[in-house]
Amino acid sequence: MSARILICDDEQEILDITQMILEDEGYQVTSVSDSRTVEKIVETERPDILLIDLWMPGIPGDQIVRNLRCNNAVKDLPVVVVSASRAGKETAFSAGADDFLAKPYEIEALIDMVSKHLNKGQKLIASAG
Amino acid sequence: MDDFLSQLPNIDHTDIRLFAAAVNASSNGVVITDNLLPDQPIIYCNQAFEKLTGYRRNEIIGHNCRFLQSDDRNQEQRKSIREAIDQGEHCQVEIRNYKKSGEMFWNELMISPVKDHAGTVTHFIGIQNDITRRKTAESELAKEKEHLEERVVERTQDLQESEAYLASIVETIRESLVVLDEHIKVLSVNEHFCKFFKLKDSEIIGRELFSLGDNGQWDIPELKDLLLNILPHNNPFEGFELENEFPKIGRKLLVLNARQVILKGKYQDRILLAIEDITERREIEQRKEDFISIASHEMKTPLTSIKGNIQLLERRAQRNNDAAYLEGFGKTAKSIARLERLIYDLLDVSKIQSGNIEFHYTTFNFDQLVAEAVSGVQVTTQTHHLVISGAAGTEVSADYGRLEQVLINLLSNAVKYSPNGDRVKIHVSKVSNYVKVAITDAGVGIHQRDQKRIFERFYRAEKITEKFPGVGIGLYVSSQIIKEHKGTLWVESEEGKGSVFNFTIPINLNK
Numbered sequence: 001m002s003a004r005i006l007i008c009d010d011e012q013e014i015l016d017i018t019q020m021i022l023e024d025e026g027y028q029v030t031s032v033s034d035s036r037t038v039e040k041i042v043e044t045e046r047p048d049i050l051l052i053d054l055w056m057p058g059i060p061g062d063q064i065v066r067n068l069r070c071n072n073a074v075k076d077l078p079v080v081v082v083s084a085s086r087a088g089k090e091t092a093f094s095a096g097a098d099d100f101l102a103k104p105y106e107i108e109a110l111i112d113m114v115s116k117h118l119n120k121g122q123k124l125i126a127s128a129g
Numbered sequence: 130m131d132d133f134l135s136q137l138p139n140i141d142h143t144d145i146r147l148f149a150a151a152v153n154a155s156s157n158g159v160v161i162t163d164n165l166l167p168d169q170p171i172i173y174c175n176q177a178f179e180k181l182t183g184y185r186r187n188e189i190i191g192h193n194c195r196f197l198q199s200d201d202r203n204q205e206q207r208k209s210i211r212e213a214i215d216q217g218e219h220c221q222v223e224i225r226n227y228k229k230s231g232e233m234f235w236n237e238l239m240i241s242p243v244k245d246h247a248g249t250v251t252h253f254i255g256i257q258n259d260i261t262r263r264k265t266a267e268s269e270l271a272k273e274k275e276h277l278e279e280r281v282v283e284r285t286q287d288l289q290e291s292e293a294y295l296a297s298i299v300e301t302i303r304e305s306l307v308v309l310d311e312h313i314k315v316l317s318v319n320e321h322f323c324k325f326f327k328l329k330d331s332e333i334i335g336r337e338l339f340s341l342g343d344n345g346q347w348d349i350p351e352l353k354d355l356l357l358n359i360l361p362h363n364n365p366f367e368g369f370e371l372e373n374e375f376p377k378i379g380r381k382l383l384v385l386n387a388r389q390v391i392l393k394g395k396y397q398d399r400i401l402l403a404i405e406d407i408t409e410r411r412e413i414e415q416r417k418e419d420f421i422s423i424a425s426h427e428m429k430t431p432l433t434s435i436k437g438n439i440q441l442l443e444r445r446a447q448r449n450n451d452a453a454y455l456e457g458f459g460k461t462a463k464s465i466a467r468l469e470r471l472i473y474d475l476l477d478v479s480k481i482q483s484g485n486i487e488f489h490y491t492t493f494n495f496d497q498l499v500a501e502a503v504s505g506v507q508v509t510t511q512t513h514h515l516v517i518s519g520a521a522g523t524e525v526s527a528d529y530g531r532l533e534q535v536l537i538n539l540l541s542n543a544v545k546y547s548p549n550g551d552r553v554k555i556h557v558s559k560v561s562n563y564v565k566v567a568i569t570d571a572g573v574g575i576h577q578r579d580q581k582r583i584f585e586r587f588y589r590a591e592k593i594t595e596k597f598p599g600v601g602i603g604l605y606v607s608s609q610i611i612k613e614h615k616g617t618l619w620v621e622s623e624e625g626k627g628s629v630f631n632f633t634i635p636i637n638l639n640k
Contacts (some may be wrong), residue, residue, distance in 0.1 A: 011430050017437035024441065055426070073364035087487075104433035104469060107440040 002031040003118050004028045006047035008038045008064075009082070014103070018051065018082075021107050022114065035059045039067055042074050049117055051101075054083040054091060062095035069096040078117040082110075141604050157184070158257035160194065164242070164250045168193045169214070172252075181259055183229035194255065196224040197236070210240060217242045217250035223260065235264040251344040311389075311398040313338050313356055325406065338402075342376045349373050355387060356400065364389045382408040402534050421479040425472050432472070436465050463509060470541075473534075474602045478586065481609050488528045488613055490638065495521040495564050498529060499557050502536035506544065512551060513544045519557045520562040527614055532634070535607040535618075539568045539630045542604070545597060547572030547627065563616070563633040570629075575622040582619065584608040607632075614638060 009015050015031040022029045030045060032038055034078050035058035042050060050068075054061040061081055062077045069075050081092035084103040101113055152159050158178030162169045170191045179186055182197060187197075206222035211486045213220030219241050224238040237258040242250045305322035309315055315333050323330065324340075327371040333341060338356070341347035348386075355369050365388035390396045443458035476610055480486040499517060507515045543553040550571040558565050575583060579590040589601040604618075611618040616634035 011434075012432040014430060014437075017434050017441065021437060021441050024444070084426045084433070103429050104436040107437055107444070117488075 002026050002028055003048040005049050006041060006045065007031045007051045008035060009053040021110060025111055033104055035064060042068060042077065049078045050116060051080050051082050054081060054085060055089045062091050065095040065097050080113055080117060163255045164252055164270065178257060181257055199227040201225060212461045213240055214253065234259050235261045290590045304403050307402040309338060309400040309402060324556045326375060346374065355385065360387050360389055382411050383404055418479060421476060425476045428472050432469060439465065467507060475604055478602050479607045488531060490526050490528055492524050492526045493524045493525060493529050496557060499533060499536060499566065502533050503540065503555060506537055506540040510544050514551060514552055514554060515540060515553045517555045521557050521559045523559055523636055525564055526638055527634060535610050538603045538607045542566050543570035562636050565631065565633045565638060567629055567631045571627040574624040574626050574628055575620060576624050580620055580622060
């Protein structure tokens with residue numbers, strides 16, 4: 001079964017293109033534009049990776065990452081922050097994100113980053129198993 | 130002399146001889162005129178008179194004294210002499226007389242009548258004294274005095290003018306000025322101070338600065354610190370920022386310059402305080418920064434979508450090997466890359482200007498940086514070959530991302546401005562404790578007059594503007610980045626032949 005990716009961004013056009021790119025690569029993608037629902041969806045859907053924006057109405061991305069890291073059930077979820085803010089990199093890492101991708105991104109970079117973090121997870125599971 | 134003496138009857142000749150010798154030896158000129166003879170001729174003169182006037186005795190005896198006159202016969206003093214002679218009285222004058230040589234001399238002349246028993250004036254005795262030197266000195270002194278008085282008047286006027294001038298400057302500037310004595314009491318303020326702080330002269334003058342206002346609003350710890358602790362050791366002190374809630378005018382952000390007068394004299398130890406209100410300017414700067422930051426963020430969103438869609442379509446076209454589409458996507462990708470760079474540059478300019486540009490220093494292999502930047506630009510051009518020669522062979526501590534930005538900017542320029550070229554040469558070297566990069570193109574080159582200015586913000590060389598699009602910030606940003614690294618960025622170029630852009634940065638910034 002292909003990996004499941006959750007994307008959260010307040011801009012619909014970003015959600016659309018990111019979803020298309022990743023679906024082209026064969027992933028199952030769920031997108032959400034309301035930041036307030038993300039944590040709930042993570043808990044119920046249990047995606048393999050989360051791509052999340054920083055500046056959003058509702059709850060800012062870095063706050064969501066912090067909350068997830070405190071939630072035992074999902075604290076190991078790989079999270080990549082995707083933001084147009086250059087200073088976002090530091091914000092992302094200090095909140096506990098696994099990686100950072102600057103917008104506008106190269107789609108190669110997006111694909112590589114997603115697969116890198118999914119493989120890490122696979123290896124972890126493999127080594128644990 | 131003997132003739133003359135022999136004419137005097139009934140006198141002891143020995144005494145007379147002594148008197149005569151004394152008179153003759155006198156350094157004052159002495160003449161005697163006979164008042165009873167027509168035209169009062171001189172009947173006696175001593176040697177001093179001969180010496181004084183330059184005339185010989187034989188040219189003197191028998192003449193009236195007027196031979197000492199010249200053209201200026203209308204001197205007032207002559208009238209006095211005339212009157213004295215007519216009245217048979219004593220008289221003393223200072224008169225201009227003339228020597229035989231024609232040379233003027235000031236003569237202090239004393240005339241005394243000699244009367245017989247009947248009271249008739251029989252002779253006049255004239256005693257002459259050359260006071261030319263004294264007169265000259267006096268007149269020079271008088272002139273000097275006059276000149277001095279003129280100068281005092283002039284100087285006073287100058288001072289008044291410059292005082293008025295300074296006062297008008299002080300009153301005109303749009304900055305508040307306060308003069309304090311060494312106990313921080315206010316001696317004077319300019320009009321702007323009163324207007325800005327909405328205070329009256331009477332509420333200010335003579336009071337301690339910290340006691341201004343009604344409820345100690347001027348009792349500001351930072352201001353006390355500046356005037357009492359900082360200024361005595363750092364005089365003058367400039368650019369002290371202070372934010373405070375003031376009565377009537379509210380919260381203000383101020384910049385203060387303070388200076389204590391060290392010049393010896395009556396103004397010594399006075400403190401001058403210039404206060405500039407930058408509340409509004411700072412707000413505008415902040416708003417501008419926020420605007421650019423938000424605007425560039427907002428531009429990135431559609432750009433992300435466009436770029437993603439184009440690249441996705443390009444990947445699909447690649448799979449289907451669709452050459453026509455691929456060409457179109459390639460061109461679009463180039464435009465997107467340019468737009469993206471422009472947004473970053475704009476953001477950088479704004480950051481540089483506000484001093485908010487951040488640098489993250491790490492240690493990395495310099496040659497690797499160059500190789501990556503070159504390959505990054507190589508993929509954007511099919512017309513030019515980017516060729517690296519030489520090597521730095523060292524690690525540097527610098528901002529990787531920012532230096533990559535400089536390299537990409539210089540390399541893209543080299544490609545862009547050499548439309549007829551097919552090669553861009555990159556030479557890397559280590560020079561002393563610096564690394565150096567030289568990027569050579571065979572492009573349009575840069576006119577001498579533009580070579581210095583191309584690193585200015587928004588400057589674009591004259592001929593470039595029509596042929597090549599751009600806004601003129603890339604080189605500005607690059608030069609600022611290199612400057613931040615304590616290196617230099619410069620160009621050598623000849624119009625029509627091409628350009629070499631060079632930069633150096635120290636291998637270890639901290640050393």
